[in-house]
Amino acid sequence: MPVTDITTDPENLAITVVADLAAPVERVWRAYSDPRQLERFWGPPGWPATFAQFDFTVGGRALYTMTGPHGETSSGAWEFSAIDEPRGFEVIDAFVDDDGVPLDGGQSRMTFTFEPSDVGTRMTSTAHFASHESLEQMVEMGMVEGTRMAMAQLDAVLQDLRDYAEGKGTRLELLDDTHVRITRLVDGPRELVWRAYSEPELMRQWLLGPDGWAMTDCELASAPGDGYRYSWEPVGDTPGQAFGFEGEALVVDAPRRMVTTERMQGMPEPTTLNDLSLYEEDGATLITLLIEYPDLATRDMILATGMVDGMEASYARLERELLMV
Incomplete structure (x- = not known):
């Protein structure tokens, strides 16, 4: 399992995920910048994601929907605010309705960084929230465990099938x-x-x-x-x-x-x-x-x-x- 640490930081309104991945930085970058590869691990087991739109440019937007085992759905959007290939990128992440319109609450700023390590790549992602209420809401929704289970699927993506x-x-x-x-x-x-x-x-x-x-x-x-x-x-x-x-x-x-x-x-x-x-x-x-x-x-x-x-x-x-x- 690639996740080595997940830290919830109420003082700084942040959740940070650290994962050590047995693949070079360029390969990890491709996994995060290709929507077809992202679909294989972005949602936790039982909630796979489908990216209907993926404009990977600064100011561009990605739209995704996770579909649960009973057909229930949860949709989100990324707005890319910074891209530094292959070292990392930043998005504004938000829940959206069926038309892609952001919903009140649940918005966060997410940063992803990819650095060379002894095993291949250390991936660090941090979600920054606007309030304690937003942070607590995500924790209560199971973000920590869901992220851990989703990332456990990444090894299969990074290797040749x-x-x-x-x-x-x-x-x-x-x-x-x-x-x-x-x-x-x-x-x-x-x-x-x-x-x-x-x-x-x-x-x-x-x-x-x-x-x-x-x-x-x-x-x-x-x-x-x-x-x-x-x-x-x-x-x-x-x-x-x-x-x-x-x-x-x-x-x-x-x-x-x-x-x-x-x-x-x-x-x-x-x-x-x-x-x-x-x-x-x-x-x-x-x-x-x-x-x-x-x-x-x-x-x-x-x-x-x-x-x-x-x-x-x-x-x-x-x-x-x-x-x-």
């Missing part, structure tokens, strides 16, 4: 007691991977877990509010009992993101929140699944079923049978 994930299989990260992140790089374009998740005839070919299982139901959701239903049963002498999942779609942003609820068929609880996102670079697609569990016991119970191993078998089949043709 294939260097970061290729050949490492399905990886599980325990983010906290109720959130896990699962990642898998597949060698194929995002459009095809999205189709594999959204077309029944394709999904039936790969989403099978270990060998010896068949998908018997494959009803997919294509828009928010749609329900879905997946079922599997063992084939031949394979041990096990038929089972399935069902739920509804909350966010559908093709071919980038889908958020769904999930529960075992016939059981009202427990329900998880599954946030799937796809990112393509150099012809490969990073699949990221952020799962929210209702509690720690449920998280550990589900992970103990061998879920990750089953996912790896499915992803390997996805590459072998759909992406390598």
Whole structure:
């Protein structure tokens, strides 16, 4: 995790973030000055940002919207007041409405500096607030922890995607007691991977877990509010009992993101929140699944079923049978 320190300074009405990044200053600069790269880490997990406008000039403006797992949104704007490539820049940051008009309160002046360090780059960002009320509001909204979780995504951005994930299989990260992140790089374009998740005839070919299982139901959701239903049963002498999942779609942003609820068929609880996102670079697609569990016991119970191993078998089949043709 790159963040080494977050300091709240009520006396000077500031919050300062320090991160040590294993990449040269020029590479870090590109991550902060390219909206497509910023989108991968500016919002915390579950709240990815989309930059609709990015005029990276003094006096220029950037507009972004973070979309939560239930479709809720929070929008902001940067006005660039100083740019010193590649050493840093300064913005006036503000919450905005749907038309990009700044809202009362919540405005701050943010500075970003990038300096060479023993590990690569030390990034320091400081948000300066106009009042104690504004500072306290941001702390209460979870800015400190949200920033820490957002910055934890930066390592993957700074590395070549294939260097970061290729050949490492399905990886599980325990983010906290109720959130896990699962990642898998597949060698194929995002459009095809999205189709594999959204077309029944394709999904039936790969989403099978270990060998010896068949998908018997494959009803997919294509828009928010749609329900879905997946079922599997063992084939031949394979041990096990038929089972399935069902739920509804909350966010559908093709071919980038889908958020769904999930529960075992016939059981009202427990329900998880599954946030799937796809990112393509150099012809490969990073699949990221952020799962929210209702509690720690449920998280550990589900992970103990061998879920990750089953996912790896499915992803390997996805590459072998759909992406390598």
